Each structure stands twice: as C-alpha cells, then as structure tokens.
Amino acid sequence: MNTRKLAVFLMWLLSLVLMACGGAPSQPSEPTPQAPAETQGAPVETQAPAKGKIVISNWDAYMPGDLLEKFTAETGIQVELALHATNEEIVGKLVASKGKGFDVVFMTGQFADAMAKMGLLSEIDYTKLPNSANLFEEVKRIPFTKYAVPYTWGTTGLCYRSDLVNYEPDSWYDLLKPKPELVGKITMLSTDRWLLLPAQKALGFSANTTDEQEMQQVKELLIEAKKTLLAYDNTTFYSKLVSGEALLVEAWDGWCNYGIAENPDIRFVIPKEGSDLWVDAMVIPAPSENKEAAYAFIDYVLRPEIGTWVAENILYKVPSRAVMEKLSPDLLNSFPNLAIPPGELLKQEALQDVGEAQSLYSAIVAEVLASE
Amino acid sequence: MVSPILLLGPALTWLVIFLVFPLALIFVYSFLQRSPFGQIVFQPSLDNYLRLFNPTVLRVFLNSLRIAFIVTLLALLLGYPTAYFISSQPSRWKNTLLVLVILPFWTSYLIRTYAWIVLLNREGVLSRFLLGLGLIREPISFLYNDTAIVIGLLYGYLPFMVLPLYSSIERLSPELREASFDLGAPPLRTFWHITLPLTLRGIVTGAIFVFVPSLGNFFVPELLGGGQRFMIGNMINNQFLQARNWPYGSAMAFGVMAIVLALLFFQAWVTRRTEQV
Amino acid sequence: MRLRTWLRLHSTLVYAFLYGPIVMLVILSFNRSGLPTAWGGFSLHWYRELLHNEALLNAALNSVLVAAGSTLVSAVFGTLLAMGLERIARSLVLDAFVFLPMIIPDIVLAIALLSFFTLIELPLSLLTITVSHIVFNIAFVAAIVRTRLSYFDNTLEEASLDLGAPPLKTFFNVTLPLILPGVLAGSLLAFTISLDEFVIAFFTAGPSQPTLPILIYSMVRFGVTPDVNALATVVLSVSALLILISQRLGGTEGFF
Numbered sequence: 001m002n003t004r005k006l007a008v009f010l011m012w013l014l015s016l017v018l019m020a021c022g023g024a025p026s027q028p029s030e031p032t033p034q035a036p037a038e039t040q041g042a043p044v045e046t047q048a049p050a051k052g053k054i055v056i057s058n059w060d061a062y063m064p065g066d067l068l069e070k071f072t073a074e075t076g077i078q079v080e081l082a083l084h085a086t087n088e089e090i091v092g093k094l095v096a097s098k099g100k101g102f103d104v105v106f107m108t109g110q111f112a113d114a115m116a117k118m119g120l121l122s123e124i125d126y127t128k129l130p131n132s133a134n135l136f137e138e139v140k141r142i143p144f145t146k147y148a149v150p151y152t153w154g155t156t157g158l159c160y161r162s163d164l165v166n167y168e169p170d171s172w173y174d175l176l177k178p179k180p181e182l183v184g185k186i187t188m189l190s191t192d193r194w195l196l197l198p199a200q201k202a203l204g205f206s207a208n209t210t211d212e213q214e215m216q217q218v219k220e221l222l223i224e225a226k227k228t229l230l231a232y233d234n235t236t237f238y239s240k241l242v243s244g245e246a247l248l249v250e251a252w253d254g255w256c257n258y259g260i261a262e263n264p265d266i267r268f269v270i271p272k273e274g275s276d277l278w279v280d281a282m283v284i285p286a287p288s289e290n291k292e293a294a295y296a297f298i299d300y301v302l303r304p305e306i307g308t309w310v311a312e313n314i315l316y317k318v319p320s321r322a323v324m325e326k327l328s329p330d331l332l333n334s335f336p337n338l339a340i341p342p343g344e345l346l347k348q349e350a351l352q353d354v355g356e357a358q359s360l361y362s363a364i365v366a367e368v369l370a371s372e
Numbered sequence: 373m374v375s376p377i378l379l380l381g382p383a384l385t386w387l388v389i390f391l392v393f394p395l396a397l398i399f400v401y402s403f404l405q406r407s408p409f410g411q412i413v414f415q416p417s418l419d420n421y422l423r424l425f426n427p428t429v430l431r432v433f434l435n436s437l438r439i440a441f442i443v444t445l446l447a448l449l450l451g452y453p454t455a456y457f458i459s460s461q462p463s464r465w466k467n468t469l470l471v472l473v474i475l476p477f478w479t480s481y482l483i484r485t486y487a488w489i490v491l492l493n494r495e496g497v498l499s500r501f502l503l504g505l506g507l508i509r510e511p512i513s514f515l516y517n518d519t520a521i522v523i524g525l526l527y528g529y530l531p532f533m534v535l536p537l538y539s540s541i542e543r544l545s546p547e548l549r550e551a552s553f554d555l556g557a558p559p560l561r562t563f564w565h566i567t568l569p570l571t572l573r574g575i576v577t578g579a580i581f582v583f584v585p586s587l588g589n590f591f592v593p594e595l596l597g598g599g600q601r602f603m604i605g606n607m608i609n610n611q612f613l614q615a616r617n618w619p620y621g622s623a624m625a626f627g628v629m630a631i632v633l634a635l636l637f638f639q640a641w642v643t644r645r646t647e648q649v
Numbered sequence: 650m651r652l653r654t655w656l657r658l659h660s661t662l663v664y665a666f667l668y669g670p671i672v673m674l675v676i677l678s679f680n681r682s683g684l685p686t687a688w689g690g691f692s693l694h695w696y697r698e699l700l701h702n703e704a705l706l707n708a709a710l711n712s713v714l715v716a717a718g719s720t721l722v723s724a725v726f727g728t729l730l731a732m733g734l735e736r737i738a739r740s741l742v743l744d745a746f747v748f749l750p751m752i753i754p755d756i757v758l759a760i761a762l763l764s765f766f767t768l769i770e771l772p773l774s775l776l777t778i779t780v781s782h783i784v785f786n787i788a789f790v791a792a793i794v795r796t797r798l799s800y801f802d803n804t805l806e807e808a809s810l811d812l813g814a815p816p817l818k819t820f821f822n823v824t825l826p827l828i829l830p831g832v833l834a835g836s837l838l839a840f841t842i843s844l845d846e847f848v849i850a851f852f853t854a855g856p857s858q859p860t861l862p863i864l865i866y867s868m869v870r871f872g873v874t875p876d877v878n879a880l881a882t883v884v885l886s887v888s889a890l891l892i893l894i895s896q897r898l899g900g901t902e903g904f905f
Contacts, residue, residue, distance in 0.1 A: 055856045060704075060867040082856035083867035088613035092756075093852055095410070095616070096763040101773065101856075114616070117409040190599045192614045231516045231598025235869050236489070239684045243495045245513070258872065262684060314871065355408040362615035363428075369602040370432050379733030383726040383747075383787050390784045391750055394761035397768075450663050457660040460653075468896045470834070472664065475888055476671045477841045479881035480865050482873065487673035490688075497673070530667065531841070535834040540796040542830050574796045580748065581792070581838075588754045605754060612756045625757045632752045633745050640744045 053078040054103035054293045057090055062106060063301065064309045071300050077293045087111045088191075094120060099285035103294040109279040110193065112148035114353035121147040122286045128295040131302035136342050139279070139319040142350045148281035149298050152254070152316040155275045155340070155348050156194060159256035160248040161241055163265040172202035172271045175250055176225040183228045185247040187240060190232035192365045193351055194276075198250055199225070201273045207349045210357035215364055222368045232369070241266055252278070253337045257315035260335055268337040270348070277348040279319070311338060317345070402622035410616030420623030429607070433628070436604040439518065440586040443525045447533040447582045448575065450526070455537035455574075459544075470538060474531045481528070485595045488524060489515065492596075516598030524592035532581035540574025541567075569646065576643050584632060604628055671885065678878035695875040699883070702876055708864040709880060715775055715850070715860055716843035719782035724836045726783070727790025728828070734791070735798040748792070750785040758784070759852035766853065773855035781853045782843045789842065790835035797831035 060083050068079045084090035087108050094102065099120040107115075115121050123146055126132050132140075132149065139150050158169050165182065169175075175198055178186055189195055193207070199221040200207050205214045230246050238259035240246035251259075256268040282301065284294045300306070307323035310316055315335055318324060319342070332339040354361060405415040423429075458469045476484070491497045494513035502508045514520060544567065568575075590605035608628070611621030678696070682689025699705065734743060750758070762781050763773075771777060805827075809819040825832075847862035854863055865877055 080856040085866035097767045383730035394765035457656040487670035539831040539834045
C-alpha cells in the first residue's frame with residue numbers, strides 16, 4: 001500500500017480540520033477580531049461606557065462608512081451590522097424568525113406596512129426622536145410612518161438617453177407602447193409592484209388597486225408591452241443606458257442618477273399620468289429587547305449631516321427640510337431630480353401593502369412574466 | 373464487516389435533524405393558507421395542491437423541464453470527452469486539469485454573470501468582434517432569450533457534470549482506456565459495449581447534478597434571460613418572497629420535488645437493472 | 650490516434666468556454682468606471698481599494714471558513730454514507746432520500762432551516778451556515794463517491810480482512826486509496842458550491858459575519874464595485890500559482 005498517498009490525504013484532512021477549528025465552529029455571535037472593524041465599532045470599545053448592543057440590517061453602503069463607529073463613540077452602544085440584498089429577503093428572514101434578532105431594519109414602505117399589519121413591528125414613538133423635527137411634516141401623514149421612520153424617498157419614472165431619443169418622453173405609454181425606433185431598447189423593473197406600476201398608472205388606476213377587473217386590464221397591457229421590451233431589469237438598467245444597449249428604461253429616480261453620473265445626457269422624467277411615492281424607512285421589530293438603544297440609533301441617523309451624506313453620495317432625496325434646503329446648487333444642477341420639490345413628490349401615490357390582493361398581484365405578475 | 377451504524381449513522385442522523393424536521397414544518401405549511409398580510413393561518417385544505425394545476429404553472433414547469441433537459445444533454449456532450457481526456461492524462465496533470473475545471477467557480481457567481489453580459493450584449497465584445505470581422509452588419513444581442521439562459525446554465529453547471537464523470541472514468545483500468553486508442557477495434561464499439569456501461573453511474577450522477585439545479589435556478593433567467601423567461605425556480609422564489617404566500621410556495625416546491633423524485637426513482641431502478649446485467 | 654487529437658481539441662475548447670468570462674472578469678477589475686457592465690478605461694484603482702476594504706476581505710475569509718468546515722464534515726459523512734448505501738442498505742427509497750437535499754429549492758430549505766433554528770433557539774452565526782451547507786454537501790459527496798463504488802471489487806477488502814487486518818486498517822490501506830479520487834472530486838465540488846452559495850447562507854447567517862456572497866448581493870443596490878473583480882482576480886491567481894507549484898513538486902505521481 002502506498003503510504004505517501006495516505007500521508008498526503010491525511011495532511012489535507014488535517015489542514016481542513018485546522019482551518020475549521022480556527023474559524024467556523026468557534027464563531028460565537030459576539031464580536032471577534034475577524035469581524036469588519038469598520039462595522040464593529042471595536043476600536044472605541046474602551047473609550048465609551050457600554051450601553052447594550054443593537055443589531056441592525058441594511059443594504060451595503062446605504063449609510064456613511066464611519067456612522068456606526070461614531071455612533072458607538074458617542075453613545076457607548078455597540079452595533080452589529082447585518083446586510084440584506086432585497087426587501088423581500090429581509091422580510092422573509094424576519095417572518096421566519098418571528099422578528100427576532102434585529103433592533104433596527106432598513107426597508108421600503110410597503111414592506112414595513114405589511115410587517116406592521118402582521119404585528120411584527122413596534123409602533124414608533126416620535127417623542128423619542130427629537131431629530132424627527134427635521135422631517136417634512138407631510139411625510140409623516142403617510143399611514144405606515146406610524147411604524148417606520150422615513151430615511152429617504154423618491155419616485156419612479158422614465159430614465160432615457162436624451163442624445164439618442166429624438167423626442168421628449170413624458171408618458172408611461174412611451175414605455176409600454178414605444179415608437180418603432182425604441183422597440184427592443186426598453187427595460188422595465190421586475191419587482192412585482194414596480195412591474196405593475198406603469199400599466200396601473202397609464203390606465204388611470206391606483207397603484208394600490210385591488211379591483212380584479214382593473215388588474216385584468218393591467219395584465220393585458222403588460223403582456224402586450226412585453227413584446228417590445230429588451231429585458232426586465234432591476235439592477236443594471238442604468239448600466240444598459242450608459243452602454244447604449246437600452247435607450248429608455250423604467251427607473252427609480254435615485255438609480256437614474258447613477259446613469260447620469262456616467263453620462264450627463266441621461267434624463268429623468270415623471271410621466272404625466274403620475275407615479276408612485278416610495279419611502280425607505282427604518283423599523284423596530286416588536287421583539288427587539290433594546291428599544292431605547294434602537295431609538296437612539298434612529299435619532300442619530302435623522303441628523304442633518306447623515307441626510308446630507310445620503311443626498312450627496314447615494315443621490316437620493318431625503319425627506320428632511322434641514323438637508324434639502326442646504327444642498328449645493330452644483331449637485332442639484334448635475335442631478336436635477338434631486339430638486340423635485342416635496343409637494344411634487346407628495347402628489348404621487350404612496351405604495352402600500354395590498355393585503356389579500358397580493359395573491360392576485362402575484363398571479364398576474366406570473367402570467368405576464370410567463371407569457372410568450 | 374463494518375457496522376452499518378458507523379457508515380449510515382452520521383449522515384442519516386444529520387439529515388434527519390437538519391432536513392427532515394425542518395422540511396416537515398414546510399410540508400405542514402403546504403396544507404394551510406395565507407393570511408391577508410402574508411402570515412400562515414391554520415385552515416387545512418388541499419387547495420394549494422389543486423391550484424398547481426393551472427395553465428400558467430404547468431406551462432412554466434414544462435418550459436423549465438425542456439430547458440433543464442437541453443442543458444443536461446449539452447453538458448453531457450461537452451463534459452464526457454473532457455472528463456475522458458483528463459483521466460487519460462499522466463497522473464501529475466490529472467489533478468491540475470481537474471482543479472482547473474472548477475477554478476473559475478471560486479469567483480462570485482454575480483460577477484461571472486456580469487462578465488457574460490459584457491461579452492454577449494448588443495454593444496458587447498462578441499457583437500463588436502463580429503462587426504469588425506464584417507460577419508454581421510448590425511450589432512446583435514445574444515442576451516435575453518432562451519439561448520442565453522442555456523449558455524448561462526451550461527456554464528454554471530458544466531463542472532457538476534465533469535467531476536462525477538471523471539470519478540467514474542478514472543476508475544477504468546488504463547489498459548481499457550488505451551485499448552480504444554491502440555487496438556484495431558473500432559473505438560466506437562469498445563466505447564459502446566465496455567466504457568459506457570462501466571461509467572453509467574457517473575453519467576447518471578452528472579446528469580442529475582446538472583438537471584436538478586438547472587430546473588431550480590432563478591438567477592440566470594433573471595440576469596441573462598432578461599426576466600423574460602419565467603422558470604419554476606423564479607416562480608417558487610416569488611411565492612415565498614414577493615407574494616409572501618408560503619403555503620402555496622411550499623405546495624409548488626413539493627409538487628416539483630415529487631416529480632423529480634419520481635424521475636430519480638425511475639433512474640435508480642434502470643441503473644440498477646443495467647448494472648446487474 | 651485521431652481520437653486522441655480530437656479529445657484534446659474538444660477539451661481545449663471546453664476550457665476556453667470556462668475561461669472566456671474569467672478573462673473578461675479579470676479585464677473588468679482594471680475598469681476605471683464603477684459600473685458593472687460598461688467600460689471606462691484602464692486603472693489599478695480597484696486593487697488599491699481592495700487593500701483597504703476590510704469588510705470584503707473578512708467576508709472572503711468567512712466564506713472560506715464555512716466552505717472548508719462544511720466540506721470537511723460532508724466529505725467524511727458523505728463517504729461513509731456512500732459505502733453504507735452501496736454495501737449494506739441497498740434500498741431505492743434510501744437512494745432517493747439521499748438525493749433529496751439536492752432537489753429542494755434553495756429558498757425552501759433556507760426558510761425551513763431558519764424556522765427550525767428559531768424554534769430550537771439556536772443563535773445564528775457562521776456555524777449555522779456551515780451546518781446548513783453540510784445538509785446538501787453530504788448528498789453531493791455521497792453521489793460522487795458512489796460512482797466509484799459501483800462494480801467495486803470487494804475481494805481485495807475481503808482478502809485484507811481474512812489476513813487478519815483490523816477493519817480500520819483495511820479501510821485506510823485498501824478501500825480509501827481506491828475511492829480517493831471520488832472523495833476528492835466530491836470535496837472539490839462541495840467546497841465550490843458552499844463558497845458561492847447565497848440564499849441558504851443569507852437566511853441562516855447571524856449579523857456582523859457576512860459571507861462573501863451575502864456582502865456582494867447586498868452591494869447590488871448601490872453598485873457592485875470592481876474591487877470584487879480585483880478580489881476574484883487575486884483569488885484565481887493565487888490558486889493557479891499554488892496548483893502550478895504542487896504540480897511541479899508532485900513529481901510524476903499525483904496524489905490520486
């Protein structure tokens with residue numbers, strides 16, 4: 001028998017054991033030196049008195065890179081950061097774990113709405129958030145803000161290459177029934193609510209309609225529109241505009257700005273039939289055991305300097321007077337949709353959870369996506 | 373000889389705790405109903421299973437089967453000769469070539485897919501290359517259709533075919549492998565009567581490794597297929613995440629699993645009969 | 650001889666297919682523009698970024714730990730299972746059952762496991778991801794090892810036992826060398842799948858310790874920057890270098 005082969009195999013096995021022991025099995029949930037220092041606030045651990053620990057979940061890069069560190073330095077509250085990729089996934093995770101494990105979660109309004117209706121969120125006590133005075137009064141009239149503190153907001157519209165499209169699109173029909181030169185050069189969002197939105201608005205319906213008849217018309221219009229599409233695209237549509245692969249896309253205002261940053265000929269327009277008002281917000285799951293610290297965190301995030309960072313770096317509008325009134329004219333010049341006034345935004349319809357009708361929505365989305 | 377408990381015990385215990393128990397939970401869900409806001413309410417019925425028999429679900433399922441089948445066939449055609457080639461190399465090259473098959477997959481799936489988009493889009497590398505050669509007059513897009521999905525899936529799962537094939541071909545004695553090269557006998561006959569039956573297990577395993585994940589994949593149809601071809605993986609995913617209808621999503625998943633299990637059962641039976649001959 | 654030439658040509662093309670996008674991916678790591686799919690000029694910028702991106706490097710380390718841990722356990726359990734299924738319990742039902750973890754859609758297994766972990770109040774961490782990955786990796790390893798065990802010649806083992814060698818010694822001296830290529834191929838596959846698995850990892854992950862796919866997918870919303878490509882390029886280069894060295898040192902005889 002060949003002992004050398006055996007020795008090599010055993011060494012391979014041993015190295016795996018060592019690697020595993022060095023890491024995986026000995027990873028408890030408390031911070032370890034391996035965890036990202038930037039997201040741990042570990043360096044300031046010794047300076048401030050510890051006041052408990054909170055777990056938050058957010059998209060990567062959706063807040064200033066040093067926010068957690070500074071927050072911990074100031075308050076002594078340790079923060080563990082989890083990352084999620086989509087609203088759907090974090091809601092799925094929260095539902096499966098009954099809301100346990102997180103103290104503050106960033107998510108979009110209609111998802112917070114659904115979570116609140118499931119009883120998984122705790123109601124927000126705005127008196128514990130002095131900095132919420134910075135928010136526009138109007139935004140707090142949106143029903144779900146009872147459970148979700150607004151972080152950013154915006155709308156959905158058409159994003160297009162003004163140098164290659166020789167007219168000014170201003171209607172959802174420019175997307176759904178395009179002129180011949182745009183056929184095959186159009187993308188639409190693929191997430192259910194935003195996939196339905198253009199047809200709902202084009203037909204003059206509510207973006208939260210639960211009427212079956214209306215939804216049948218929406219379905220037919222979307223099946224027709226699918227034939228002139230290049231693709232459904234949730235994530236790289238602005239890149240397609242820059243490369244010239246697509247000329248006109250359905251886009252969130254903030255994401256259109258990522259295209260504009262690469263090519264100033266890219267423009268954004270809210271279609272004349274109206275659109276949605278989306279709000280990204282912070283929620284506190286009901287089982288959170290450290291709500292005081294969660295409020296402290298949310299209040300910190302509501303500070304104008306954080307909002308200013310978001311507007312300047314994420315290129316999203318922030319529902320805060322203190323932030324929006326002081327943005328530099330240069331920025332607004334480069335990204336005109338940042339200057340859309342709150343009054344204009346509030347004319348759009350806030351997306352809400354549609355309850356029972358969600359099954360209808362999903363069935364229609366499936367039929368549209370599965371149509372030939 | 374060796375105690376069955378030692379052999380089967382660890383894996384089966386693991387699977388019972390971390391597979392059977394959790395799945396039992398989901399299996400129960402599949403008979404319940406969705407509350408208006410997406411929670412599960414206890415109203416036992418067979419509704420979710422009956423709802424599987426609607427034209428959209430069936431069409432999506434058949435389309436997915438068709439695409440998974442094409443991908444599996446192509447993977448076998450591309451993979452078998454490659455695995456054969458690797459196993460016929462001197463042993464110092466074998467390891468290297470085998471690891472090289474899988475090395476590309478130690479990078480993130482997402483950025484590999486982005487790379488495909490850069491290669492295949494209308495303004496992309498391939499289109500410009502063909503334009504430059506004068507082979508095409510207008511830029512063409514190779515994306516957002518079934519072909520793009522097949523290419524994406526084939527790319528993603530080809531190593532899943534090559535590895536089991538290698539494992540079974542490598543077992544053949546070198547003499548046998550050489551026979552097909554050196555003896556006067558037509559290689560095809562040696563291959564058909566000796567090599568193929570002896571490596572049948574590898575073929576079947578590889579086919580399952582490619583077929584099953586292709587059927588469930590939801591990412592390739594979204595990114596390379598431009599979301600225009602809805603596959604069963606997308607449908608199940610959407611039920612769980614977008615519709616938040618876990619009971620219906622569970623029923624869908626169990627429906628698919630039942631069919632795939634039936635196929636596997638049939639395959640196991642055929643393989644066993646062939647091997648016993 | 651013609652067959653041999655044809656095999657070589659075919660394999661060259663297959664490798665070209667496998668490495669085509671990889672070449673593109675490497676080129677994109679030098680892309681000045683931050684866009685995932687549009688070119689903006691040559692730059693080493695993202696390699697400098699990578700050096701300072703601790704979050705990315707840590708996530709990569711987490712992924713390797715999970716992949717190594719789950720591969721180790723499933724290599725052992727899967728191999729034993731394969732031998733048990735092949736030798737002792739020849740049952741179609743058991744055969745099908747072992748394939749089950751492969752057939753379940755990721756999202757179903759993910760939600761099932763998270764619900765289960767919540768039920769038994771197991772805190773989420775890298776350990777829970779590892780535990781979850783072992784579930785499907787066992788199936789992949791067992792299936793590949795079994796491809797070597799069919800038609801397996803038991804006489805060698807029996808001879809060894811008859812000569813009075815203890816079963817364990819027989820296993821290490823006789824059985825293992827014969828099935829080693831299968832174990833290795835299976836482990837390679839398990840490691841690779843675990844390294845890039847997202848859905849199940851996301852649902853079973855605790856905070857602060859994202860694996861690489863979790864971090865990368867969470868970057869999608871505000872742009873996956875090319876430092877991810879730079880990382881991939883570094884990983885590929887280092888791996889290729891190691892393979893080359895081991896191939897040089899390996900002499901004429903590989904280890905399987």
